Amino acid sequence: MSFTYQSDSQSSKNILNYYQALKGKLGIHSKFKIDTQDIVNGYLSASAPVPGLPANKSVTMALWRSRSGKDLVGVFSFSCSGMGCWGELKGFKIFNANLEEVQKQEIDWQVLETRFKAPIKSKNAGDFPKELLKVRVDIPQKGTTIKIHKGVVGMQSELMATLVYDYNKGTFSIQ
Numbered sequence: 160m161s162f163t164y165q166s167d168s169q170s171s172k173n174i175l176n177y178y179q180a181l182k183g184k185l186g187i188h189s190k191f192k193i194d195t196q197d198i199v200n201g202y203l204s205a206s207a208p209v210p211g212l213p214a215n216k217s218v219t220m221a222l223w224r225s226r227s228g229k230d231l232v233g234v235f236s237f238s239c240s241g242m243g244c245w246g247e248l249k250g251f252k253i254f255n256a257n258l259e260e261v262q263k264q265e266i267d268w269q270v271l272e273t274r275f276k277a278p279i280k281s282k283n284a285g286d287f288p289k290e291l292l293k294v295r296v297d298i299p300q301k302g303t304t305i306k307i308h309k310g311v312v313g314m315q316s317e318l319m320a321t322l323v324y325d326y327n328k329g330t331f332s333i334q
Contacts, residue, residue, distance in 0.1 A: 172256065174203045174222045177232045180258055185218060185236060195300070202300040206239070214240035219298045225329030230256040231265060233305060235296035242313035245293035248275050251307070253331075266322060266331050274319045275309055294319065305331070 175198060181187075190207040194217075197203070201222030206215040216238055223231045232254045237246030248271065253262035262268060275294065295316065297306040303324035310316025322331040 172222075172230065173198050174201045174220060174232070177222060177230075177254070177258075178203050178205070178220060181220075181232070181234065181254060184254075184258065185234060187218060191216075191218075197300055200301050202298075209238070212240070214238055217244065219296075221298045221300070223303065223324050223326075223329075226326050227329060229329040231261070231324075231329065233298050235298055237295070243295070245295055245310070245312050248272070248294050251294070251296045267333055270333050271307070271320055279310065279315060279317055 175196060178187075178193075187205065188207065191205045192207065193203060193205045195202065195204040201224070202220070204217065204219045206217040208214075209216055216236070218234060218236045220232060220234045223233070225231075234252045234254065235246060236250040236252075237244055251262065252260050253265050255261045275292075279292075291311050291314075292309060293312050295308045295310070297308070299305065303326070305322040305324075306318060307320045307322070308316045309319040321334040323334060324331050
């Protein structure tokens with residue numbers, strides 16, 4: 160893992176600054192409205208209606224800052240409908256202070272992909288097409304633990320992974 164020097168101006172960024180800076184990379188357009196903005200805890204959620212459907216496109220974000228000043232921003236982009244809120248594993252991203260995607264460097268991504276591909280423990284889950292298999296990433300408003308569930312949309316879900324942030328190292332571990 161590489162660390163980059165962060166100037167005082169970089170380390171003073173808050174979650175709203177990152178939201179504004181990442182809009183283009185995340186496909187956030189003018190119809191998105193901020194639902195929750197918690198600057199103190201480094202959390203933000205925003206959503207926009209999907210035209211012609213009773214659904215929303217949503218994004219949740221959280222900022223983690225290590226004791227040494229290294230910033231990581233966790234982002235999950237997903238859709239919500241009558242079947243719940245679900246997205247793709249690739250919709251979960253981690254950005255550094257330079258707005259570069261670093262999830263594969265900061266998390267053992269191969270472990271997440273392997274767990275995602277493993278069968279769901281439910282007896283009925285094998286009867287569903289693989290394209291219905293989605294994830295829900297619970298990025299916390301408070302705290303340092305991200306929970307990732309996988310499941311069949313509207314049917315069954317199970318905890319796939321728990322990511323715990325270490326303030327001293329500035330990295331996540333998978334449990």
